[in-house]
Amino acid sequence: MKTWTKTACALAILAISQTAYAEEAPQSQRELFNQAYSQYKEAIAERKNFNAVKFAKQSYLLGKVLYKDSPKDLAALTVNYATSLSNIRQSDKKKRKVTHKKAKALFDEALTIYQGIKPAQTTAIIDTHLKKAKVMPTTGGTKDEIEKALELAEKNGDEVFVAKVKMLAFDTLNRGKYTRHLRGLTIEALDTFQEKLPENAIDRVMAEFNVARIYQDEKKSNKAEKLYLNVIKQFDTLDYSHPFKLGAHSRLISIYEKRGDSDKSTEHCIAIGKMKPWQEDQDPVPLYRTALDYPTNYAMLGKEGHVVLSFTISKSGTVKDIEVLQSEGGRKFEKSAKKMLAEWRYAPKFENGEAVDAKNMKIRLDFTLG
Known part of the structure; x- marks a missing residue:
């Protein structure tokens, strides 16, 4: 098997050339750009989305001067800025709408630049259409951007390439829920891969x-x-x-x-x-958990509380030796917490290549009425 390379990387890597600076640009601008772009990459690696927007914007604005004679790099900087905006999670619908509108305008700007470059930047344009699809205000608009990407793929590639674009659409637009359209494309892609x-x-x-x-x-x-x-x-x-x-x-x-x-x-x-393998200071996360059963009569009375439990993770990842260390609110909270924890599964702890019991684990379970 070949070394793993993500589909998106295979289709479009929007990297900035290290030699494309305009010679006449002031040294201070180059330094500012280098610093901003480095901070942007660091923010992306650390998944600090708001920092990514800040430094992507700085890189983009400086790049308009430094890369005015290098449209491919300028388009990449524009896509970076738009993508960082699209990655921000905002619960306020009005703010999210404004952010997505700005991102859409930047994606359109990048597409205009790419479309003027010879030879044709097909993979970059496909990638940009799919990223733009993420910020479209309607389901129909999202579907249109996906179809534009697929039309380009069909003109410039074979069936496998088209299938890769379908999977890139899934990777780019997957938000935990699948539209019927996206689901269909993903299954079509697998059918092609299994055949070819x-x-x-x-x-x-x-x-x-x-x-x-x-x-x-x-x-x-x-x-x-x-x-x-x-x-x-x-x-x-x-x-x-x-x-x-x-x-x-x-x-x-x-x-x-x-x-x-x-x-x-x-x-x-x-x-x-x-x-x-476990780290020494690891706080284990359950691989499988069931929901907390809130005692019905306690809920009707508006009672809240919590339970602190100690337990052991067995060599097979089951939970045993559950004990109540401290609780507040009533015995039924304790019973419910113990029942739930007993159904959870963890990865067992390994020492010297052998699974061992992990003792003295602790967890606090809160019973609150939201």
Whole structure:
């Protein structure tokens, strides 16, 4: 299997040339640009979206001077600024609308620049259309941008290339919920990969993972299970822990626990424990959790409270030896908290290559009426 390269990277890498500075630009402007662009990349790596917007804007404004004779680089800076705006999460609908409108205008600006460059910047234009789709105010507008990207792909590539663009659309626009249009494109892409590519081709395996997610969300667990198992099988040939392999193990735990098949779930809990060994100061996160059952009569009375529990994570990732350390609100909160925690699954702790019990774990569970 080839070394993993994300589909988006294969289609469009909008990198800034290190040699494209205008010679006549003042040294201070070059230094300011270098600093702003470095801070932008750092903000992206750290997922600090508001910082990314700030430094992407600075890079863009300085780039209008420094890269006025290098349209490809100027277009890339424009896309960076627009993309950083589109990545901001805003609960206020009016503010989000204004932000998306600004991002859309910048994407249009970048498309105008790209379309004037020879030779044609097909992959960059496709990438920009898909990113623009994310900020369109209507579902129809989003679909139109996807179709523009696909039309370009069909003119300039074979079936596999078109399928890669469909998967790039999924990667760019996936927000945890799938429109019927996006779902259809993703499954079409997998059909193409399964027909045209070998079983261990990275694009095919990544598509299998994403389609499995769709099937799992649609409660088609048998279809999802089959695809997740094949993802694990293919990545077992690699000598490092791939995030899709980890994700497949984690999602299979949820499928098996909901079926009541804890033995199969255990296999994948142990696999994750081997892939991601515990750190000494680690606060373990459950791989599978059930919802807290709020006692009905307490809720009717408006009672709130909390429970602090100690417990052990067994060698198979189950929870045992649950004890109440402290609680407030009533015994029914304690009973509900213990029942829920007993159903959770964790990755077991490994020492010297062997799974061991992780004792003296602690968790606080809050019962609040929102």
